[in-house]
Amino acid sequence: MEDEEKILLKGNIAIAKAAINAGCECYFGYPITPQSEIGEYLSKAMIEEGRIFIPCESELAAINMVIGAGSTGTKAMTSSSSCGIALMQEAISAMYCQQVPGVIVSVMRGGPGLGNIAPSQGDYNQACYGGGNGDYKVIVLSPSTIQESIDLTYLSFHLAFKYRCPVILLADGILGQMMEPCSINKNPYNDYDYNIEKWALNGAKNREPRNLVSLHMDLGELEKLNYDLNKKFLEIEKNEIRYEIFLTDDANIIITAFGTVARVAKTAVKQAREMGIKVGLFRPITLSPFPSNKLGNLICSNVKIVLDVEMNLGQMLKDVRSSVFGKCAVKFMGKPGGGIINSDEILEKIIDINNNIES
Amino acid sequence: MEKSIIIAGYGGQGVLFAGKLLSYAAIIENMNTTWIPSYGAEMRGGSANCSVKIANDEIGSPIINKPDILIALNIPSFNRFEKDVKKDGLIIVCASENEVTKSRDDINYFFITLKNLTKNIQLSFINIVALSAMVRKTKLLKIESLILALNKLIPKNKLHMLTSNIEAIKLSAKFVFDNKNSKVFV
Numbered sequence: 233m234e235d236e237e238k239i240l241l242k243g244n245i246a247i248a249k250a251a252i253n254a255g256c257e258c259y260f261g262y263p264i265t266p267q268s269e270i271g272e273y274l275s276k277a278m279i280e281e282g283r284i285f286i287p288c289e290s291e292l293a294a295i296n297m298v299i300g301a302g303s304t305g306t307k308a309m310t311s312s313s314s315c316g317i318a319l320m321q322e323a324i325s326a327m328y329c330q331q332v333p334g335v336i337v338s339v340m341r342g343g344p345g346l347g348n349i350a351p352s353q354g355d356y357n358q359a360c361y362g363g364g365n366g367d368y369k370v371i372v373l374s375p376s377t378i379q380e381s382i383d384l385t386y387l388s389f390h391l392a393f394k395y396r397c398p399v400i401l402l403a404d405g406i407l408g409q410m411m412e413p414c415s416i417n418k419n420p421y422n423d424y425d426y427n428i429e430k431w432a433l434n435g436a437k438n439r440e441p442r443n444l445v446s447l448h449m450d451l452g453e454l455e456k457l458n459y460d461l462n463k464k465f466l467e468i469e470k471n472e473i474r475y476e477i478f479l480t481d482d483a484n485i486i487i488t489a490f491g492t493v494a495r496v497a498k499t500a501v502k503q504a505r506e507m508g509i510k511v512g513l514f515r516p517i518t519l520s521p522f523p524s525n526k527l528g529n530l531i532c533s534n535v536k537i538v539l540d541v542e543m544n545l546g547q548m549l550k551d552v553r554s555s556v557f558g559k560c561a562v563k564f565m566g567k568p569g570g571g572i573i574n575s576d577e578i579l580e581k582i583i584d585i586n587n588n589i590e591s
Numbered sequence: 592m593e594k595s596i597i598i599a600g601y602g603g604q605g606v607l608f609a610g611k612l613l614s615y616a617a618i619i620e621n622m623n624t625t626w627i628p629s630y631g632a633e634m635r636g637g638s639a640n641c642s643v644k645i646a647n648d649e650i651g652s653p654i655i656n657k658p659d660i661l662i663a664l665n666i667p668s669f670n671r672f673e674k675d676v677k678k679d680g681l682i683i684v685c686a687s688e689n690e691v692t693k694s695r696d697d698i699n700y701f702f703i704t705l706k707n708l709t710k711n712i713q714l715s716f717i718n719i720v721a722l723s724a725m726v727r728k729t730k731l732l733k734i735e736s737l738i739l740a741l742n743k744l745i746p747k748n749k750l751h752m753l754t755s756n757i758e759a760i761k762l763s764a765k766f767v768f769d770n771k772n773s774k775v776f777v
Contacts, residue, residue, distance in 0.1 A: 240615050240626070410653055411611065411626035413618045492653070499651030574656040 238413040243403060244269035246378050246414055247337055250385035251309050252277055253419050256335070258284040258308040260297040262316060265349040266405040267339035270311045295320035295336070299327055302334040303444045305432030307389055311337035313405075314355050315346050318363060324398050325364025328461065329446035331431070333392035335385075337401045339408040342570030350570025351405025353491060356547035359400045360520040367458050369465050371399045371472070372520040374490045378412040384517070390421040395468055396431065402519060404543065406492045406572075469521040479505060480512030480530050485585055487513045488527065488552045489541045493573060497541055500578035509586045510534075519548070527555040535560050536589045541578055542566045592647050594731055595655040598722070599640035599672055600664025600685075605718035608744075609662070610641035613722060615740035616732050617645045625653035638667065645731065660729065662721045666691055683725045685717055701728055701767070708762045716759040723763035734764050 241249070248270045251259070259278055261271040271287070278285035284301075288294040294310040301308035312320065317338045327334055340355045342348040359372045371391050375381040381403060388399040428434075433444060448454040478498060480486055489497045494515040504511045514530060516523050531538070537560060540552045546564045553562050565581050567573055596613065600606045607628050617624040627642045642655040656675075661682045663669035669684050669691055676682055681699045684691060688702045703724050705717060719741075726732050738757055745753050 238618055240611065240618060240624075406627060406653065409628055411614060412650075412653075413614075413624060495650075496652035496654060502651065572654055574654050575652045576656050 238415055240411050241378060241414055241416075242269060242409065242411045243378050243381050243407045244339065244409070245273050246382050246416070247311070247385050247401070247403070248273040248277065249416050250382040250419075251335070251389075252281060252283075253416060254307065254386050254389040254421075255419065256283070256307045256309050256389065258286070258297070258301040258306055260286045260288050260294040260301075260308065260310050262288050262291050262294055262312065264313045264316045266341055266351065266408045267311050267313050267337065269408070270337060270339075291316040291319040292323070295323040295334075298334040298336070299323060299330070299332050302327070302332040302392075303330070303433050305426075305428030305434060307333075307335075307393070309335040309337065309389075311339065313339050313341045314343045314352070314358070317355065317358060321358075321363035322365070324362060324370060324400075325366055325368045326446040327398040328364075328368035328370065329366065329448075329457070330444040331396040331461075332398075332444060333396050334398050335388045335392055335401065336398060337385075337403070340402065340404045342568075348570045349405065351407075351409075351492065351543065351572060352568070352570050353404055353493065353543040354547070354568060355402070356490075356519065356542070356544060359402045360522070360551075367462065370520060371395070371397060371468060371518065372402050373399065373474075374402050374517055374519050375407060376491050376494045376515065377414075378407070378410065379414040380517075381407060382414060382416060386419045386421060389419075390424065391468070391472060393426040393428070394424070395464060397464070397468075402491070404492050405570075465521070472518060473521060473523045473526065474517035475523040475526050476513075476515040476517060477526075477530070478513040478515070480514060482534060483510050483512035484534055484536050484589060485509070485511040485582060486530060486535055486538045487511065487541055487578070487582075488516075488538060488548070489513065490516055490519060490548060493541050493543055496573060496575050497578050499575040500582060503575065503579050504582045504586075507583070509582060511582050511586075516548075519551075522551045522555070524551065524555040527552065528557055528559075531556050531559040537585055538562045539581065539585060540564045540566075541573060541581075543571065543573060544568050593650065594645050594660065594729075595658045596643045596645070596660040596662065596725070597640055597655055597658040597672055597675075598643065598662040598664070598718075599638070599668035600718070602637045602639040604639070604664045606639040606664060607641050609718040609722045610643045612719075612737065612740050612744055613643050613645070613726075613732075615744055616726070616736040619736045619739050620732055622647060622732075623650050625650050627653055638671075640668065640672075660725060660731075662725055664717055664721055681725070681729065683721050683728070685721050703763065703766060707766055708759070716756060719756050719759045720763040723760040724767050727764040727767040734760060 342352045392399040614624040
């Protein structure tokens with residue numbers, strides 16, 4: 233990767249380029265700030281590649297087209313932001329039940345309601361715990377740099393097809409709009425065989441007809457399906473957990489943060505370390521399944537306080553609390569509605585907490 | 592080394608392009624960089640700004656609380672961001688000194704207008720002129736890197752303006768060299 237030329241790319245464009253590299257054959261979408269560049273870029277690039285680009289009449293149409301394409305074993309993607317993703321919830325639940333792979337890029341803006349167009353992390357719950365019905369779960373991946381946005385776009389398509397499920401790539405407005413040097417490396421999963429012949433609806437010639445539905449009326453059928461799908465998710469939890477730790481070994485204070493906030497927090501951690509404060513950072517990359525055990529195992533007798541920092545009112549907080557499991561105090565700082573947290577504010581909080589520990 | 596720069600002006604002055612140029616020049620010198628625009632309701636004639644960070648190491652926060660350097664392409668931007676600049680920081684002001692009220696004595700000011708350079712430079716080059724002045728003044732990057740970046744980034748439909756833009760970069764750098772009147776920024 234080091235050999236490849238670094239280019240300056242906006243996060244949204246990087247995701248779009250990576251989707252093409254990942255073999256995405258179909259893009260369906262409806263424009264919304266702060267992710268419109270994804271559709272804008274793909275409207276030209278997908279046609280040039282001889283692939284499918286459909287500007288949809290609504291987000292609802294877009295996600296249902298993803299189901300249609302995905303059910304034939306075709307790599308398909310949609311992208312939207314907060315209130316647009318809200319419209320897709322019913323279909324995401326259906327995708328999980330029908331075991332249809334597909335990638336949904338969610339670039340969060342301020343909410344609730346139509347909200348504003350400022351960057352936010354207010355859709356952690358929407359992505360991880362969804363607004364769809366039933367016992368369903370979604371894989372949620374959270375990048376914090378543009379290069380990671382590219383790598384996780386590849387991983388999104390890979391996991392969607394490996395496990396036949398919807399995957400949400402959860403970025404925020406800053407990651408969508410920011411430019412950073414990165415390289416469009418090769419899709420590492422190019423040669424992976426997803427065995428789509430076993431389930432895809434690609435015409436019943438020379439085989440028995442089959443279907444992918446989310447209505448299961450036979451006695452006990454849906455109960456069994458739920459158990460099976462849950463087993464699959466436990467498998468995902470076992471194999472696919474990803475996270476980053478930074479200076480946690482001797483830490484008295486551990487900060488938990490994801491996405492853009494995690495890198496802002498990293499700056500504050502470095503500054504606090506220079507002042508002699510023992511603070512570290514835990515950044516989940518898979519928000520769902522959440523790396524609960526990994527965080528829980530970090531909480532040893534050294535650790536006095538976990539500080540959860542988010543650009544919302546504490547949505548990841550309950551996952552952090554359940555991971556910490558009462559082993560130490562958990563505090564929260566955050567800003568809702570598109571408020572941006574800067575590193576000085578986090579540093580101030582760290583110093584404040586550290587003074588309280590020492591006194 | 593990590594420097595944070597805010598470039599601000601009217602929409603249409605090339606605020607975002609100047610930022611991209613700066614970021615690209617940093618890449619050419621193998622440095623890390625981040626660029627964030629003020630996006631959304633900003634439009635031609637309204638206010639626009641972008642935040643650029645340049646560093647030797649990994650950049651944590653891309654968000655700028657207090658910039659080391661402000662490039663104010665117009666007076667409203669100067670008035671808006673002057674108070675935010677870090678102590679010992681630098682402001683490149685695209686105006687003459689008597690047009691603005693300086694409210695701080697702990698930062699450096701450098702004034703440059705197109706009239707300072709030559710009558711041949713078009714008004715639309717103020718972004719390039721200011722950026723070049725900043726780069727020359729701070730020696731943050733090489734002027735050559737800026738020119739290389741411009742070669743790479745200039746849109747196809749503006750290719751005919753490449754030579755005159757490079758000329759603007761050079762003239763501006765020369766103006767800075769000839770006018771070492773304000774304190775040197777470290």
